[in-house]
Amino acid sequence: MMVRAGVLLLILTLLPSPVTAARIDQPHQVVDPGYGAILFEYYQQHWFAAMSEALMALETGTLPTQRQQAQVLLGALYAHYGMPDEAEALFRSLLADAVDPALAPGIWLHLAELHYRNQRFAEALELLDDQIGTPPAELLRSFHALRTRVLMRLGRFEETGAALAHVEESSLSAYLRYNLAVSRINSGDGNAGTELLWQVVNLVPGDEETNALKDRAMLALGVHYLRSGEGARARNLLRAARLEGPYSEMALLLHARAWIDSEQPVRALGSLQALATRSLQFEETQEALLSLPWLYQLLGDASRAAAGYRDAIQRYTGHYRYLAELEKKIRAGVWFSELVQEPVWSTAMDALPAFTPARVESFPTFRQLFASHQFHTRWRDYHEQLRQLHLLQRWQQRLPAIEEMVAAQIRKHSQQVPMAEAMLRALEQAGWPARHNQLEEKFRHGQQSNDLAMFASEEELRLLAALEEAETLINRWPEKIKPEIRERFTLQKGLLLWQLQENMVPRQWQRERELRDLAPLLADMDDLSERVARAARGDSHRVIALGHKLAGLYNELALLEQRGDDLLQRQQQAIEVLALRQITTTRDRLKAFTAESWAGLGDLQNAILREQRSRSLDEDQSALPRSSE
Amino acid sequence: MIDSELFPEVYVMRRIGQGLLVWLVLVCSVAASELDKDLAQFRKDVLDINRRLLLLEEELLFPADTQLAVFVSLDVGKYFTPDSITLKLDGKTIDGHLYTDREVKALKTGAIQKLHTTNIRNGSHELTAFVSGTGPGGREYRRAVSLQFEKGSGRHFIQLRMEDDAAAQQPVFVFRSWQ
Numbered sequence: 025m026m027v028r029a030g031v032l033l034l035i036l037t038l039l040p041s042p043v044t045a046a047r048i049d050q051p052h053q054v055v056d057p058g059y060g061a062i063l064f065e066y067y068q069q070h071w072f073a074a075m076s077e078a079l080m081a082l083e084t085g086t087l088p089t090q091r092q093q094a095q096v097l098l099g100a101l102y103a104h105y106g107m108p109d110e111a112e113a114l115f116r117s118l119l120a121d122a123v124d125p126a127l128a129p130g131i132w133l134h135l136a137e138l139h140y141r142n143q144r145f146a147e148a149l150e151l152l153d154d155q156i157g158t159p160p161a162e163l164l165r166s167f168h169a170l171r172t173r174v175l176m177r178l179g180r181f182e183e184t185g186a187a188l189a190h191v192e193e194s195s196l197s198a199y200l201r202y203n204l205a206v207s208r209i210n211s212g213d214g215n216a217g218t219e220l221l222w223q224v225v226n227l228v229p230g231d232e233e234t235n236a237l238k239d240r241a242m243l244a245l246g247v248h249y250l251r252s253g254e255g256a257r258a259r260n261l262l263r264a265a266r267l268e269g270p271y272s273e274m275a276l277l278l279h280a281r282a283w284i285d286s287e288q289p290v291r292a293l294g295s296l297q298a299l300a301t302r303s304l305q306f307e308e309t310q311e312a313l314l315s316l317p318w319l320y321q322l323l324g325d326a327s328r329a330a331a332g333y334r335d336a337i338q339r340y341t342g343h344y345r346y347l348a349e350l351e352k353k354i355r356a357g358v359w360f361s362e363l364v365q366e367p368v369w370s371t372a373m374d375a376l377p378a379f380t381p382a383r384v385e386s387f388p389t390f391r392q393l394f395a396s397h398q399f400h401t402r403w404r405d406y407h408e409q410l411r412q413l414h415l416l417q418r419w420q421q422r423l424p425a426i427e428e429m430v431a432a433q434i435r436k437h438s439q440q441v442p443m444a445e446a447m448l449r450a451l452e453q454a455g456w457p458a459r460h461n462q463l464e465e466k467f468r469h470g471q472q473s474n475d476l477a478m479f480a481s482e483e484e485l486r487l488l489a490a491l492e493e494a495e496t497l498i499n500r501w502p503e504k505i506k507p508e509i510r511e512r513f514t515l516q517k518g519l520l521l522w523q524l525q526e527n528m529v530p531r532q533w534q535r536e537r538e539l540r541d542l543a544p545l546l547a548d549m550d551d552l553s554e555r556v557a558r559a560a561r562g563d564s565h566r567v568i569a570l571g572h573k574l575a576g577l578y579n580e581l582a583l584l585e586q587r588g589d590d591l592l593q594r595q596q597q598a599i600e601v602l603a604l605r606q607i608t609t610t611r612d613r614l615k616a617f618t619a620e621s622w623a624g625l626g627d628l629q630n631a632i633l634r635e636q637r638s639r640s641l642d643e644d645q646s647a648l649p650r651s652s653e
Numbered sequence: 654m655i656d657s658e659l660f661p662e663v664y665v666m667r668r669i670g671q672g673l674l675v676w677l678v679l680v681c682s683v684a685a686s687e688l689d690k691d692l693a694q695f696r697k698d699v700l701d702i703n704r705r706l707l708l709l710e711e712e713l714l715f716p717a718d719t720q721l722a723v724f725v726s727l728d729v730g731k732y733f734t735p736d737s738i739t740l741k742l743d744g745k746t747i748d749g750h751l752y753t754d755r756e757v758k759a760l761k762t763g764a765i766q767k768l769h770t771t772n773i774r775n776g777s778h779e780l781t782a783f784v785s786g787t788g789p790g791g792r793e794y795r796r797a798v799s800l801q802f803e804k805g806s807g808r809h810f811i812q813l814r815m816e817d818d819a820a821a822q823q824p825v826f827v828f829r830s831w832q
Contacts, residue, residue: 057722057724057726057765057767057810057812059765060724060726060763060764060765060766061724061764061765061766061767063759063762063763063764063765064756064759064760064764064765064766064767066759066764067755067758067759067762067764068755068756068759072700075700076700076703076704076707079700079701079704080704080707080708080711083704083708084708105696106689106692106693106696107693107696107697108693109690109693110693110697405692408696409692409695412695412696412699415699415703416699416702419702419703419706422706422710426706426709426710426713429713429714430713433713555806566712570709570712570713573705573709574709577702577705577706577709580702581702584695584698584699584702587695587698588695588699591688591691591692591695594688594691595688595692598688
């Protein structure tokens with residue numbers, strides 16, 4: 025009895041803590057929007073999307089200042105996503121690359137967590153103690169929570185107690201409180217452990233999960249009291265246990281055992297009888313069927329004991345046959361297909377939708393299996409695999425559209441690049457820089473030779489031309505020109521030349537400025553033409569690269585889908601192996617129980633016969649005449 | 654219980670059965686370990702192809718030279734909880750978003766949302782964000798905020814920052830723009 029209770033306690037202790045490892049779930053400074061965008065997915069528990077976002081950001085260079093933070097986050101996501109080798113490689117490369125000292129303790133903590141998950145407990149503890157030592161405030165809770173779990177796994181319960189002192193109990197979740205309680209009991213601090221367990225027991229009833237945890241805490245308390253020889257407290261506690269829920273059968277069995285331990289076997293009858301009426305799919309019912317006739321025998325009710333043994337043998341045999349049928353269904357894949365429900369998809373990048381095993385007829389048979397960490401991991405992986413296949417199928421569907429976009433880019437490239445090249449050729453032929461140089465030269469020459477016409481306005485040029493024409497005419501027929509007209513002409517010409525001479529400096533400055541303004545325009549044009557040339561060349565490379573990228577994707581996607589399907593099959597087989605293993609174990613137990621029942625029945629009949637024989641002997645002896653008399 | 658001396662054959666058979674069970678468990682654990690490795694490799698490959706496809710798609714849809722990305726952040730969020738945002742670029746509505754509780758929680762924890770990515774020509778543009786939500790004292794709160802910006806060559810990023818003004822006990826909405 026105590027061995028069984030101890031085993032239960034050990035199982036409860038070894039169950040993995042549901043508390044997640046050190047997460048970046050506290051507000052912290054975000055500088056790069058690229059990093060913030062990763063966190064946006066991460067905080068919504070869109071792990072896959074967060075990883076994709078991180079990988080893209082790391083490649084596209086949108087993390088100028090928080091690249092290392094993004095890498096740490098990516099590593100943590102790898103670890104969470106079942107890619108421990110990738111995570112470890114990333115963390116080790118970060119540590120080797122002189123990572124920001126502020127990030128190092130977090131990385132060591134992640135590495136220790138990876139060691140813990142891979143059951144390398146000594147290495148995990150070494151990292152925690154040697155590399156981190158005193159953790160920074162923000163990692164304090166995660167550090168000590170992990171250290172506690174590592175110490176528990178190493179069986180160093182005394183040190184566990186000391187490590188637990190660092191964990192602030194008021195901030196603990198119900199699960200961690202429960203785990204802490206069990207580890208405290210294991211470390212010998214029963215009072216602190218029971219106090220924590222009572223806190224869980226006294227939680228306000230709520231959803232199914234909370235109620236189940238309350239029941240579990242109640243059982244752990246009951247087991248602890250039984251082990252401590254406090255049978256009365258155990259009985260009182262177990263009497264209050266719920267008669268429904270996943271732990272009710274265990275509570276009934278323990279309740280019966282508590283009475284038997286207290287040497288009041290008659291009071292154990294009620295619990296065992298109630299348990300015996302329940303489905304034989306529960307281990308506790310199987311055990312109760314054997315315990316009940318034994319109890320009847322103990323209480324001297326031989327006929328009910330014999331009937332009990334026979335009933336047990338009959339039901340064990342029936343269940344044995346049921347298991348054989350179930351095994352056939354598992355091997356044929358029927359069981360699994362009944363169990364798996366069609367998941368509801370939103371988008372392939374979202375968090376996993378709820379994916380619980382269907383409540384098929386055999387559900388109670390595998391109740392413990394379904395609650396196990398191993399099954400849960402496999403089941404979650406199976407669903408994740410489904411989601412990834414879904415994602416690949418979606419890409420397969422989108423690939424033709426991408427191909428069309430690439431084709432459009434190629435078409436655009438084939439139209440625009442020749443146009444750009446023609447424009448560049450025309451630009452080169454126009455020789456704008458050379459013309460600019462000529463203009464500058466002309467300006468300098470005009471400036472040096474004091475060429476008034478060069479800086480005259482159009483109106484002035486027209487006047488100058490008219491004056492020159494008039495002068496030519498005057499010179500051709502001097503006798504025909506009156507002196508006063510000649511004087512007026514000379515005056516007008518002098519005035520115009522004076523006017524031109526007078527404004528020469530601002531005029532030259534104006535022209536010089538215009539020439540100066542042309543220089544940056546020409547530089548801009550040069551820059552633009554260089555960019556167009558570069559874009560045309562670059563676009564050729566880009567289009568060629570796009571074509572190459574696309575070419576292999578169809579095949580890669582198809583091959584990945586094939587691999588995914590194969591893995592899905594293997595995961596199904598792994599889950600079926602778990603179920604078959606449980607059937608084998610149950611069958612062995614049933615065989616042993618059947619043998620025990622036969623033996624019990626044999627012993628009982630033997631005892632009855634011996635009793636009958638001794639009674640008849642006594643009667644015979646009493647009927648014999650007393651010869652001596 | 655079966656005594657090995659009384660029932661040697663049964664005892665031997667049981668030991669063989671136990672041995673087989675141990676062997677089966679070992680074989681299964683080795684197979685499970687291989688499966689885990691294969692699963693990890695498959696996930697790595699899926700992540701890799703997904704990354705390549707996403708980058709290819711982004712390159713095709715939003716080339717670097719014309720790309721404009723709009724981000725949204727919420728600093729503290731004591732005086733404002735967003736319900737929705739509508740974005741207008743040069744007077745045309747380009748996007749609208751309704752916030753879920755999880756998204757708001759993520760923003761309040763320091764995350765930044767990449768709200769919209771689009772293509773625009775180089776030159777002057779105006780971006781307007783119409784924000785609605787719950788303001789101080791649980792009152793309905795609506796604001797519009799605009800930004801004139803010059804798009805040059807290369808990617809352009811704009812961040813709408815919703816911040817708390819502790820002195821005024823009001824939210825403030827500011828744009829930050831960079832290339």
